[in-house]
Amino acid sequence: MKLGILDQMPKPKGMTAEQTAAHTIELAQLAESLGYGRYWFAEHHATRGMISSAPEVMMAAVASQTQTIKVGSGGILMPQYSPFKVASQIAQLESLFPGRVEAGLGRSPGGAEFLRSLLADDKPNQMAEYPDKLRQLIAYLDGSAKVHAAPRTTNRPELYSLGLGENSALLAGLLGIGYVFGHFIQPDRGVAALQTYRETFSQGFMDTPSAKACVFVVCGEDDAHAEQLAHTQDIWLLNVEKGLDSQVPTPEAAEEKMRLLSEDEVKKVKNNRRRMIIGGPETVKVALDHLSDSYQCEDWLILCNIYDWEEKKQSFERLAALYLGDESYSLHPNKI
Template structure:
């Protein structure tokens, strides 16, 4: 089993963005010592509690403070930017940290229409241009491209497209790049997405298929402790979905919340996006999903309030498979 971290830099209440960034650096160094292979950063805008808005910058910062940890984006919002500019940033990172750069790009608008327009410098909605921009990005990163991004490194960074189903999987496969399935967003199309990717893969940018999946995991000492920790993530995710305060509440604040019936139902639905439990439960469920998806490479998200317990969750997960 290959394990990595996908970090949205979810900011706990009572902590500043600066403190969250410092804790993130500490976490990356910690998981490298545990044996995690990679550390990826999400891209979010116009939120109060998700502090990862520039994955390229966080990739550089973490790579500079670690030794062999691969750093990546999960993912850069390609429709909103120039494909050539993204290619130059990735090439620059590859020159600084050869063999450690993994670029994941996605189709998300990054926020509401105002934010999308600001990111795209006022240009019209470009989401439909994603396949063409992805082809351009591949060309700019490839040695065979007519126009190649500088600096012209010996090897190109690994490239992945993020997606939530068969259409995105087929696109990545036909372009010959890697594919990352977002189980933590949409858990009901994983098997079909992975099957589609493998069935349609054509050697291109990559010689062989490369698939990963991203999922929320909280691993406690016991199932009961994991449930105790998870309540802060449950409330956080509800607030994110409602467009409310996206900082992570404490367990005490989360426990004090008065639940509505619809909220309880939504938490149950959201739990399909997660694995929560003690070591035995986490191992069994992750192995089950790995078999179902035919994927043994996972990016783990853990958005709980307590930093120490977050570290311990990552430690327990690694110990299950090391």
Template sequence: MRFGILDQMAQPKQSSAEEVAAETIKVAQYVEQLGYHSYWFAEHHGTKGLVSSSPEIMMAAIASNTKQLSVGSGGILLPQYSAYKVASQLLQLQALFPDRIEAGVGRSPGGSERIRALLADGKPNQQEEYPDKLAALARYLNREGSVRAAPRTKESPKLFSLGLGENSAELAAKLGIGYVYGHFINPYRGEAALQTYQETFTTGYLNNPLARSAIFIVCGESDDHAEELAISQDAWLLQVEKGLDSRVPSVVEVKARSWNEKDRQRIQNNRKRMIIGGPSKVKEELQVLSERYQCDDWLILTNIYDNHEKCMSYQRIIEMFP
């Protein structure tokens, strides 16, 4: 089993953005010592509590403060940007940190239509152009075509497309690039998507298929301890879905709340996007899911309030798969 982190830099209440950024560097250094392979950053805009808005900058910060950890984006919002500019940024990172750059891109608008338009400098929605932009990005990164992006590095960064179903998997396979399935967003299409990717992969940017899946995991000392920790993530995710305060509430705050039946049902349904439990339960469920997906390469999200407990969760996970 191979593990990395996908960090949205979810901001706990009572913490500033500056404190979250500083803590993120410490977490990355810690998981590198534990044996994690990679540390990826999401791209979110227009939120109160998701600090990761510029994955390229966070990749540089983490790579500068670690020794071997691969750094990645999960993912850059390619439809809103120039493929040439994105390629130039990624190649600049590759020149600074050879063999450590994992470029993940996706077709999300990045927020509301107003946010999307601001990111794209007022240009019309270009989500339908994602396949063409992705193909162009692959060419630029692979030093192909009459116009080449700079700097012209010896090797290209690894390139991944993020997706939630068979269509996105088939696109990544057709281009011969890596694929990351977002189980933490849609837990229902992973088996079909990853099977499609493996079966239709054509040698291109990569010689062999490179598949990963991203999932929420909270691993406590026991099942009960994990449940205690996870209620802050449950409440946070519910708030995000409702468009409310996207900072992570404390366990004490969550326990003081009363949930209506609709909220309780929504929280329960969201648990399908997660694995919550003590080491034995997490190991068993992750092995079952890995077998279903035929994927043993995972990016983990853990958006709980307590940063120390988050690190302990990461430690418990990797210690189960030495």
């Protein structure tokens, strides 16, 4: 199993953006030491709680403070940007950190229409032009366009398209680039999407198919401990979906909210758990192995948006002990 981290840089309530950024560098360094293969950054704008607004900058920051771990974007919001500018940024990163750059591109508008318009400098909505923008980006990087994005590096960075279903998988396959499925957003269509990608991939910008999937994981000391930790993520996600405060709530605030949930909110939290794996090491391994088998995917990007910084690090450490390094976590054979 290959593991990486997808970081939305969620800011815990009471912590500053500067502290959250410093913790991010620390977590990336820890991830590298534990054997995680990649560290990717999301792109969010105008939120109080998710402070990863410039994945290209964070990729450079983390790469400069680590040695081998790959850095990536998950993903750059292509409909709002110039493909040539994005290609130039990716090429620049590749020149600085050869062989360590993975550029994930997404179709999201980045938020409400007013925010999309700000990102696109008041240009008309270009969501439908995402496939064409991907093609232009590829052409600027592979030299088939009239203008080649500079710098012209010896090797090309890897390109991935992010998606939530068969249509996005088909596009990535036909373009010959990698594909990343967001189970942490849409847990119902991963099997079909990844199968579509594998069946339609044709050699293009990349020689061989490369598929990944993303999922929330909270790995505690045991199931009860993980459940307690996960409540801050449960309430955070509920608030984000309602357009409320996107800062990760304190455990005390989360527990208070959990006691006061309406019937509809209880259903929503339960449904959101389908986007997550929550449990002690044995439970997490059984669940992730099962999901990996269902998806036929052994390359995962992990999110963990709980409040407590030390517990968050330990969750990633426990997950690494299950799959990474020379000595992986040993479970009872009858539970695998």
